[in-house]
Amino acid sequence: MSNILELNLADLQKAISDKHLSAKEITEAYLQAIEQNSQSNCFISITEEKAIQMAEESDKRIERGEGLALDGIPIGVKDLFCTSGVSTTAGSNMLSNFVPQYESTVTEQLWRDGAIMLGKCNMDEFAMGSANTTSYFGSVENPWTTRAKSEKKLVPGGSSGGSAAAVSGGLAVAATGSDTGGSIRQPASFCGIVGMKPTYGRCSRWGMVAFASSLDQAGPLTRTVRDAAILLKSMAGYDPKDSTSANVSVPNFELALNGDIRGLRVGVPREYKREGTPPEIENLWQKGIDILRKAGAVISDVSLPHTKYALPTYYIIAPAEASSNLARYDGVRYGLRAQQTELQDMYQRTRDEGFGDEVKRRILIGTYVLSAGYYDAYYLKAQRVRALIKQDFDNVFENVDVLLTPTAPSEAFAIGENDDDPIKMYLNDIFTVPTSLAGLPAISIPGSLSNKGLPLGLQVVGKMFDEESVLKVGDVLESGVEFTLQEVGKQ
Amino acid sequence: MSLDKTMVQRVSQLARIEIEETQLETTARELNNILEWIEQLNEVDTEGVEPMASVTGHELPKRDDDVTDGGYPDKVLKNAPDRESDFFAVPKVVE
Incomplete structure (x- = not known):
């Protein structure tokens, strides 16, 4: 059955519509792979029964000729999307006993389109981390540890580390993630897959455990760009339940993949050329520039002068919003x-026991x-600098x-590396x-x-929407x- | 601006996160490292720049003031660590 695991999402859609594979066959192959790779x-949780049940429903619809866009597509869900009746922990002890009574908008839309839930993916606690090492449920192994024959176990990146490692390792054909400062893109880069953060407001945040509300955005992790386009179409859309959700129509993203970039203007920001960037990353960047030029794009050097202030700005704004969002965890209504005997002691002890070091x-x-x-x-200073950073982008996008x-700025590193120095860990998200x-x-x-045989990623940034x-x-x-x-599903 | 032990204690109290007396110094040092790094923002001239709270640029929508949800106390209380009939229960606050 290993060939099923090697197929990407678009391949599976075709195999299903050609009746070569049933939803149940695909789902069982994935559940088996997950079981065999539990190490x-x-x-964090595997929803085996639910997956089989959803697959059977998919097969019935397909048989009736009423197949939906994602019927038979088994996916992983980052464990911060609330799933009704299914444990949702956000990687934290604080929510280790939390079972939502409602469904997040993003996952509801995926199920609406026929997708199948395999389980809930591991992540850094409350999405705070770049290596998946802050999870209360333990770190995640990057499948490239085996592929590159690394002596030490490698991190998958974070915070959507479980999602990225599952998609790369053949334990899910695609997964949802969330990105606050790089939490979809950096693990995608570390695991050799595609990860997309849509425009803020493109996907509803309703039912997503909040970290920093002005930054959090859901997005897909997939093996190909086409798969990302397909999954995003299902995840995106206006939702009145999220006041920052954008009331704009969702295009058929797949139609954009026509390969024609003649005359398209590509900017290469000079501030991203940093001292100390490994030459192999510089080389890849140049390779990307050459590919786009050869395809007819017009390349130009651009400047985003406030780039170096983005990380310190982020590390004021994101923790500020987090401290406010996480005030809700007080041991009264849900969670740990x-x-x-005293109320004040209960708040303090609950938060001391419930949160890990990075979250605190x-x-x-x-x-x-x-x-x-x-x-x-x-x-206020950080919010002002944020305005200048946004202005930089507005200027170049003219x-x-x-x-x-x-x-x-690097390939995947070993589990435990960078854990002693928060700022070094934060630098992972510099781009x-x-x-x-x-x-x-x-x-x-x-x-x-x-040089070590580990994947490196390129980032493409666009205008709003x-x-x-x-x-x-x-x-x-x-x-x-x-x-x-390499060798998907053969770890 | 640098955090001393007293300030760490005050912040931890505001955040309702207990920090052991023995950990105060280490925490202060860790937080100061981060704050020192953040303070490079002081180099940026932000005179006359409006603080930006949101990238959307759209006004927050308002809806009619109608009841559109509710009526299921069991669902609401499903995850309650402690409850008394249809209420969340907490340790005694007033004698």
Whole structure:
């Protein structure tokens, strides 16, 4: 059955419509792969019964000739999308006993279109991390550990680490993720797959466990750009239940993949050329530029002068919003409660036991920058710099259609590495955070292998709500780089 | 601006996160490292720049003030750590 695991989402759609494969066959193959690879720790919970039941329903619809777009497509769901009646932990002890009574809009739309839920994917606690090592449920192994014959177990990146490792390793054909500062794109880069963060407002945040509300955005992790286009179409759309959801129509993203980028203007931001970037990443970037030029794009050098301030800005705004969002975890209405006789003690003990170190660190930073006397100096300052960063992008997008950059400053590293130094860990998101602050759509495409045999990604950034150009350019890059995932489902 | 032990204690109290007395110094050092790194923002001239809270640019929509949801206390209380009939129960607050 290993050939089923090697098929991408679009292949599966064809195999289903040609009646070569049934939804149940596909789903069983994936459930078996998950069971055989439990040491990878990609899933926090596996919803086997539900998956089989959903597959049977898919098969019935297909038999009646009423097949839906995603019928028979088994996916992983990052464990911060609330799934009705299915444990949703956000990777935290705080929510280890939480069973939502409602469904997130994004997952509801995926089920509406026939997709099948395999389980809930591991992630950094409350999506705070870049290596999946802050999860209460343990770290996740990157399938490239085996592929590159690494002596040490490698991280899948984060925070959507379980989602990325599952898609790369053949434990799900696609998965949902969420991206606040790079949490879809960086793990996609580390695992050699495609990861897309849509424009802020494109997908509803309703039912997603909140980290930083002005930045959080759901998106797909897939093996190809076409698969990302297909999945995004189902995930996206206006939702009155999220007040920041954008009331714009959802195009058929797949139609944008026509390979024609003649005359398209591609900007290469000079501030992303940083000292200390490994030459193999520089080379990949150049390779990407050459592919796009050869396909008829017009390349130009552009400047985003406030780039270096994006990370420190992010590490004020995101913790500030997190400290406010996570104030709800008080042991009263849901989640963990530490038994105490005094109410104040109960709050404090609950939060001490429920949150891990990185989450506490960010709550403390956030509380500090929002506290009386420091609000102007930190929080308002960061919001002003954020405006300048957004302005930089607005300026360059007057003259170019998309930007091309590397996705991450390194390849996947070993589990435990960078854990002792928060700032070093934060630097993983140096190329992804600026676009998050500006709310722009961006995709990571696997481009090449490093000297150690590990995947490296390229990032394409577009204008607000111009996912189509991002996907179109991503598709051209994908054809040009000829990167292939090795031995899917054979770990 | 640098955080001392007293300030860490104050912030931890505001955040309702207990920090052991023995951990105060380490926490202060960790937070100061991050804050020092963040303070490079002081180099940026932001005179006259409006703070940006949202990238959407659209006004938050308003809906009619109607009851559109509710009526299922069991669902609402399903995850409650403790409950008394249709209420969340907490340790005694007032004597």
